[in-house]
Amino acid sequence: NAGVMQNPRHLVRRRGQEARLRCSPMKGHSHVYWYRQLPEEGLKFMVYLQKENIIDESGMPKERFSAEFPKEGPSILRIQQVVRGDSAAYFCASSPGSGLLREQYFGPGTRLTVT
Amino acid sequence: SQQGEEDPQALSIQEGENATMNCSYKTSINNLQWYRQNSGRGLVHLILIRSNEREKHSGRLRVTLDTSKKSSSLLITASRAADTASYFCATDAPGGSQGNLIFGKGTKLSVKP
Numbered sequence A: 001n002a003g004v005m006q007n008p009r010h011l012v013r014r015r016g017q018e019a020r021l022r023c024s025p026m027k028g029h030s031h032v033y034w035y036r037q038l039p040e041e042g043l044k045f046m047v048y049l050q051k052e053n054i055i056d057e058s059g060m061p062k063e064r065f066s067a068e069f070p071k072e073g074p075s076i077l078r079i080q081q082v083v084r085g086d087s088a089a090y091f092c093a094s095s096p097g098s099g100l101l102r103e104q105y106f107g108p109g110t111r112l113t114v115t
Numbered sequence B: 001s002q003q004g005e006e007d008p009q010a011l012s013i014q015e016g017e018n019a020t021m022n023c024s025y026k027t028s029i030n031n032l033q034w035y036r037q038n039s040g041r042g043l044v045h046l047i048l049i050r051s052n053e054r055e056k057h058s059g060r061l062r063v064t065l066d067t068s069k070k071s072s073s074l075l076i077t078a079s080r081a082a083d084t085a086s087y088f089c090a091t092d093a094p095g096g097s098q099g100n101l102i103f104g105k106g107t108k109l110s111v112k113p
Helices: none
Strands: A005-007 A010-013 A019-024 A031-037 A043-050 A053-056 A065-068 A075-079 A088-095 A110-114 B004-007 B010-014 B019-025 B031-037 B043-050 B055-058 B061-066 B071-076 B085-092 B101-103 B107-112
Touching (some): A005 A088, A010 A019, A019 A088, A019 A110, A031 A075, A031 B101, A043 A065, A043 A075, A043 B101, B004 B085, B019 B031, B019 B085, B019 B107, B031 B061, B031 B071, B043 B055, B043 B071, B071 B085
Parallel strands (some): B010 B107
Antiparallel strands (some): A005 A019, A019 A075, A031 A043, A031 A088, A065 A075, B004 B019, B019 B071, B031 B043, B031 B085, B055 B061, B085 B101, B085 B107
């Protein structure tokens, strides 16, 4: 059973371009979470999705950021008009369900560098 | 605001010694999890302890939870060089969607051979 997969692993974008980060959850997992990690920091929650639904986007910046988890295919985190401050590692996690006692399994992350 | 905070920020020990890391949090929780992150890599889930549990073991790992003090500790016994990593505690978000986790800044553990 493959783990959570993210691609690309490294992404370089110039200021103003768009970044698209993909996450394929573990087989059988229908819940996806996106987190951002700045250097020397812990992970910060961004958004929680189920198939075709956004459950909690309280950690998402109001502008330029969007996320989706379509019925078919991977979850996508999209950052429009990137700025230098968007440079970070973006991690996706998945779980088989939500609720109080669910472990989240993390992917290897996408390291975004904005030049 | 920070929910989980690890202490110490950095810890350096010799191989074979035990390593203890602490985590404090502010509000009530349903569970607390510990993760390991090797430099530049993703997170690996280590252990989940529920709010009604006081202690849990997994191999060389021992986690305790004291809900009255809002704190948890992670003990790694007989440490190895391969244990060198950052360790994070994570709690469920109070009043949140029961999906997202709140992470501390981590303890950076260095185990010298």
